[in-house]
Amino acid sequence: MVHSVIGSSSNPPSPALRREREKQQRREAILDAAERVFAAQGFHGASIDRIAQEAAYASGTIYLYFKDKDALYSALLLRKLAGMVDCVEEAAQAGADPLESLRLAIRAQFEFNDRNREFFEVFTRHRVAEQAEHAEEWKRVHETLERHHAVLARLIERGQRKKVLRSGDSRTYAAALLGSIIHMSHEMEISDAPLGREADFVFDLFLKGAQRPASPSL
Amino acid sequence: MVHSVIGSSSNPPSPALRREREKQQRREAILDAAERVFAAQGFHGASIDRIAQEAAYASGTIYLYFKDKDALYSALLLRKLAGMVDCVEEAAQAGADPLESLRLAIRAQFEFNDRNREFFEVFTRHRVAEQAEHAEEWKRVHETLERHHAVLARLIERGQRKKVLRSGDSRTYAAALLGSIIHMSHEMEISDAPLGREADFVFDLFLKGAQRPASPSL
Amino acid sequence: MVHSVIGSSSNPPSPALRREREKQQRREAILDAAERVFAAQGFHGASIDRIAQEAAYASGTIYLYFKDKDALYSALLLRKLAGMVDCVEEAAQAGADPLESLRLAIRAQFEFNDRNREFFEVFTRHRVAEQAEHAEEWKRVHETLERHHAVLARLIERGQRKKVLRSGDSRTYAAALLGSIIHMSHEMEISDAPLGREADFVFDLFLKGAQRPASPSL
């Protein structure tokens, strides 16, 4: 008896729970496979057969986990974007002050883009016709994109309140900043320059601008 | 001299030349139709039949002017991008000094994006798998994208030489700036804010940065 | 004797028998579920998964009771048709004379068709390709359809022997009569006319025909 109580932590969980957990794992495995294939071939280039093959399943099995190709794609997109936003948000929290947070967020975004180059290509390149049928999924995708901007915008607002950043619409500042990051991630794709350098470049440019300060002398 | 002047305006050109010119006109007409259809339906959504219909040709005729769908798409893309770069470049030339030129270029880019919203969506969202078969076309597309950055980079360099802009890799400055413009064009899509305001916002941010200048006192 | 009498009501039957009986009950439950689903969706529209769900079993379980979908369908069909013939036959037995029996049989057939409208639709609309593999089941189905006609044919023969019906091939009379009933059941589907009226109409028409009797005068 004692044994069983003690051992309760290593006892098999209820079958129903275990089954649910395993189902989630298989779902994730399919998403992983789909990510690889979508990243390599784009949305239209990726066939369900190919994704199933990559996941070591039969094609029909995919449909046990996702209603159709669009649902699979938007689920993947959502997972990825949520991961991205979480990653940036988390990085920002490590900063001691708004500017430091911003610097860390920028760097995190660069790093995320770099780690997810292929998928990132697909994401910026394709948004499925956002049909009424998948409205729910797409609403969540949009909310996540919204959150993406909101994370940066909030940092900027904090900087404004601390009087270290100029006033102005934080959402617009965030969009301009994010645009620089994303585009540079694209462009610098090939170069092997250390990411930190680019991140700091963007951070610096965002703060100080490109204009040459009037020489203090005179 | 006299002959050539007279002939140039009223003599029939050689039949071969005329035919060539007409062929080019029909090609352009097809590109026009393709632009409308691609813009409305995206690359995969646009069928050759639909494009042919829009151009008032039979589907087979399209293939007399373009090798295949990819070739049509990349020709269209090239025309569009070249137009975009020309438009920005031209706007810049009207500026009296590097900063003025930059301001005008930014504004021109915003305006172009706005005028070509639909196509622009497609362009950022889709790049055909850049197959070996279409290497030549894609090389030209890349050269044009290169030129796009080069136009801005050159303005920046001029600013640097005039000591109004800080030193640093002009190509990187250009990428950061362009990213802001493009992303804001996307994001602001819905708002009816005057373009000029956004353009000036970006210009201003690019020059001065977001940091609050240390208070002049002391 | 006493033992057996007492035991027959309260003693547990042999486990083997009980199990067999329970198995039959489960089989019937599946047939009930299948009937509902086939009636609602037709043969091809009804999926095994849907039937299993309706029967509160897992899909695999169905295959423990029926070899395949066709076998399930033909077993169901057989049960239904047998029930139909029994029902008509039984109704006929209540008649005092052949004509009364015929009238009751016709009415019973109309009522059965009405009660089983949905399934009846499916039945007339679909006969599985009668494959060699299911020859046995289909033979029994055909025997039952045969019995269906035989029931009416026998009543007609009795009427012929009693000289109240004209001579002629009773099987052919039966087919003509049954055709009228079935077709009218279909056609009258929507109308809410009382069944009895239609049944009596058919009975009357079958007996007297549609021709106007020569006027008795003269």
Next chain:
Amino acid sequence: MVHSVIGSSSNPPSPALRREREKQQRREAILDAAERVFAAQGFHGASIDRIAQEAAYASGTIYLYFKDKDALYSALLLRKLAGMVDCVEEAAQAGADPLESLRLAIRAQFEFNDRNREFFEVFTRHRVAEQAEHAEEWKRVHETLERHHAVLARLIERGQRKKVLRSGDSRTYAAALLGSIIHMSHEMEISDAPLGREADFVFDLFLKGAQRPASPSL
């Protein structure tokens, strides 16, 4: 010139007309093939590939003539049913009086059923889920079925007006009569009995009924 005017009847028709006519011929050829395949395999058993093969076309070609499988099926059904009704109606017109017309109509219906045994099987066995999408086609099918009954009902009404048939709802008489014909066509399928005999049997039964006339003597 004169020649061409005179020859106008043998001159090639306008290309547009010829094209339209040929298109109709190809459409009919596909319907012919579809009829054979549907008759042999039923609606669900018949694949588009198989039908295309039977018509000596590629599968995609079918879709140039019919929107989808359902449209092909309902077009076929409509053609067949219209042919059937026309055939019965025409036969009736040859009759000198209502009863003669009825006799001819019954015979024509038997003959049609016999000639179209296979398709007829399919028709009675399958009605595609009558989706909203194909509402128009199905409306026409229903109208034709309606016309089928109407043809017989009108003959019966004429007989009633001439006082050779009893009064009563002609539509109901027609349904009862048609049911007998259809069902007997099914049942007698195998027998090689001359059709005329069955037709006359049904006609006779419909008119006089099965009841033995009371012997006039006594």
Next chain:
DNA sequence: TATGAATGAGAGTTCATTCAT
């Protein structure tokens, strides 16, 4: 017995591309 995840053949459908006219 019962389960239900997995299978995979096969269905309907689309559309870029060809070629006889």
Next chain:
DNA sequence: CATGAATGAACTCTCATTCAT
């Protein structure tokens, strides 16, 4: 040059059936 009917490979999706648990 222009046509547009024909092609057929490739795609997404379904579902009867199996089998390890």
